[in-house]
Amino acid sequence: MKVGLLVGNFDLIHKRIRTIFIILLAIFIVFAARLIHIQGIQSAEYTLKAVNEMEKTRSIPAPRGEITDINGVAFARSVSAINIVVDQKLIQDPARVAAFAAPILGLSIEEVQASITGVRRYSMVLESAPPSVWNRLSLAIDKYNSQLSTKDYGQRIAGFFPERNYIREYPSGNLVSSLVGFVRKDGIGASGVELSMNSAITGRAGAYSYARGRGAEIPGSQSEIIPAQAGTTVRLTIDRDIQWVATKAIAEAVKSSRASGGTVIVMDPKTGAIVAHATAPTFDPNNTKKVSLDLMRNPSVQDVYEPGSTGKVMTLAAALEEGTISPETVFDVPYKIRRGGEYFKDHDPHPLQKLTTAGILAVSSNTGTIKIAETMSDETLHKYLTKFGIGEKTGVGLPGENTGKLLAVKDYSGTTAPTIAFGQGYSLNAIQATSIFATIANNGVRVSPTVIAGTSDSSGNFTPYKSAKGLQVISAATAAKMRLMMESVVSSHGTAPSASIPGYRVAGKTGTATRFDDNCGCYSGYTASFIGFAPADAPAFVINVTLQDPKAGHYGGALGGPVFKKVMTFVLQSQHIAPTGTSVQPIALNQAELAKKAREVKKAQEIKVSQASSRG
Numbered sequence: 001m002k003v004g005l006l007v008g009n010f011d012l013i014h015k016r017i018r019t020i021f022i023i024l025l026a027i028f029i030v031f032a033a034r035l036i037h038i039q040g041i042q043s044a045e046y047t048l049k050a051v052n053e054m055e056k057t058r059s060i061p062a063p064r065g066e067i068t069d070i071n072g073v074a075f076a077r078s079v080s081a082i083n084i085v086v087d088q089k090l091i092q093d094p095a096r097v098a099a100f101a102a103p104i105l106g107l108s109i110e111e112v113q114a115s116i117t118g119v120r121r122y123s124m125v126l127e128s129a130p131p132s133v134w135n136r137l138s139l140a141i142d143k144y145n146s147q148l149s150t151k152d153y154g155q156r157i158a159g160f161f162p163e164r165n166y167i168r169e170y171p172s173g174n175l176v177s178s179l180v181g182f183v184r185k186d187g188i189g190a191s192g193v194e195l196s197m198n199s200a201i202t203g204r205a206g207a208y209s210y211a212r213g214r215g216a217e218i219p220g221s222q223s224e225i226i227p228a229q230a231g232t233t234v235r236l237t238i239d240r241d242i243q244w245v246a247t248k249a250i251a252e253a254v255k256s257s258r259a260s261g262g263t264v265i266v267m268d269p270k271t272g273a274i275v276a277h278a279t280a281p282t283f284d285p286n287n288t289k290k291v292s293l294d295l296m297r298n299p300s301v302q303d304v305y306e307p308g309s310t311g312k313v314m315t316l317a318a319a320l321e322e323g324t325i326s327p328e329t330v331f332d333v334p335y336k337i338r339r340g341g342e343y344f345k346d347h348d349p350h351p352l353q354k355l356t357t358a359g360i361l362a363v364s365s366n367t368g369t370i371k372i373a374e375t376m377s378d379e380t381l382h383k384y385l386t387k388f389g390i391g392e393k394t395g396v397g398l399p400g401e402n403t404g405k406l407l408a409v410k411d412y413s414g415t416t417a418p419t420i421a422f423g424q425g426y427s428l429n430a431i432q433a434t435s436i437f438a439t440i441a442n443n444g445v446r447v448s449p450t451v452i453a454g455t456s457d458s459s460g461n462f463t464p465y466k467s468a469k470g471l472q473v474i475s476a477a478t479a480a481k482m483r484l485m486m487e488s489v490v491s492s493h494g495t496a497p498s499a500s501i502p503g504y505r506v507a508g509k510t511g512t513a514t515r516f517d518d519n520c521g522c523y524s525g526y527t528a529s530f531i532g533f534a535p536a537d538a539p540a541f542v543i544n545v546t547l548q549d550p551k552a553g554h555y556g557g558a559l560g561g562p563v564f565k566k567v568m569t570f571v572l573q574s575q576h577i578a579p580t581g582t583s584v585q586p587i588a589l590n591q592a593e594l595a596k597k598a599r600e601v602k603k604a605q606e607i608k609v610s611q612a613s614s615r616g
Helices: 002-041 043-054 094-105 109-116 131-146 150-155 192-196 240-257 308-322 357-363 366-373 378-387 416-421 430-441 476-490 556-574 591-615
Strands: 056-060 074-086 123-129 160-169 206-210 223-226 233-236 261-267 274-280 330-333 336-339 342-345 353-356 452-456 462-464 507-517 522-534 541-548
Touching: 056 223, 074 131, 094 109, 094 123, 094 131, 109 123, 123 131, 123 160, 131 160, 240 261, 240 274, 240 541, 240 556, 261 430, 261 556, 274 556, 308 357, 308 366, 308 378, 308 416, 308 430, 308 476, 308 507, 308 522, 308 556, 330 357, 330 366, 336 366, 336 416, 342 366, 353 357, 353 591, 357 366, 357 476, 366 416, 378 416, 430 476, 430 522, 430 541, 476 507, 476 522, 507 556, 522 556, 541 556
Parallel strands: none
Antiparallel strands: 056 206, 074 123, 074 160, 206 223, 233 452, 261 274, 261 541, 330 353, 336 342, 452 462, 507 522, 522 541
């Protein structure tokens, strides 16, 4: 019995020891986890708390990341600057010190005296000064003090101190300012990419500690606690050289046509990359004090307009895709046509014409386009407009984008459908308009436009931008037919022969739309545009030229065509895009040409049969 009792006591003791061991192990694990959390995860926070209890701390500003072009050329960068501050309690005779420092700082004596007079331990004298200004001031103070005798020690100048800072610099000036944007005085992005990418571009501030003597930092006591981390660098899809040519071309066109503004967008239709984004007029982001808010806008996404005849390509593409027409379908095209109690007219009077679909596009007939639209239901055309991106955001990611307006079919009046058919009655922005033509150039696949090529972190690791999957709007076959028909627009029979480029096949469409003026709630003036691509049979780039409210002429072909030619010629040469070497197979533009073509085909067949018989 005693043996059983001893065995029972031994088991009880063993269980108690095991329990105590488990409890101690759990406590050890908790302490170890807490130690890892404090030393590994929250080390900077606890270090800062400890330092704050023993010393004073100040933040170390971090530079914003750069914004560069596709080749790394900086459009925006942060450069070192100095905040010149003062401990007012160390200033003896503020009037004398102000008179000494003002000329060096480039300030008035009154401004300096106001900032150094008082009892504050910290007062800003000059914010974001170039480092050279601080160097001149400190050397002048040292020289002044070294010349004083011992008895004049009380006249020494002291109390001025430097703080690290950064200012934003835009080396290219106004070259791409509407896209890149600028930063506010507090260093936060105010517009453009500076705003849309602000959270990534903004760096993470650091901190340093220092010992104080009589209220001021003791030289040599500074110690970095948390290093500042530079912001992410954003690489744009913009090519600086192409941007320069586009900017110069649109500025000259706006001036010569006396337009209120203009844009040139150059896009790669396969990737959606925007390689040039030029606007006029524009502004210098290095000096925005006297620039109006209106000038700081980005018109390519913030301003919308009715496209006019450039919108006709969607009407024709939809009808081709639905199989209601072919490029050689013949229509009776009158000068004017009555729909919904209103008359719709072509631009110039003409007798009844028998034009093919290609001919209607070439001469940009409103009445002919209305007839093409009427081969489909209103719902069908509306569906295609939506698929092309009308009324939707482009995905370009720029701030303040205005998607424009497209009425629901249920809200149509009797004149809405015919108006929409030839590109009026709805609105879009310049990026949307460019995307429509890029879709046709890209075998019917709509790709979201982008201005971001990728980003690089503070260590230089580059992450390319990932584009969204494209949307098939029309078939590749329909897109090919559209491209072939659009070549007739730049022919001698079309509305934009000025856009043709020797040696290259070019396709496009002109637009001359009446402008809706929000101020009067009426139509006033015009929007003139030409949008095209080259080479037409293997499109490498799409270019959109748009001029708003020109006073010296208003035709899209006459005003936009030459700008397109100038910019596209440079783009093709700079990107080493050679002519395809293929020949144009023209489509008949009217019934007479169609009949002639049929006779030629018949004659060729007869000759072929005759040759075969003679050989037999």
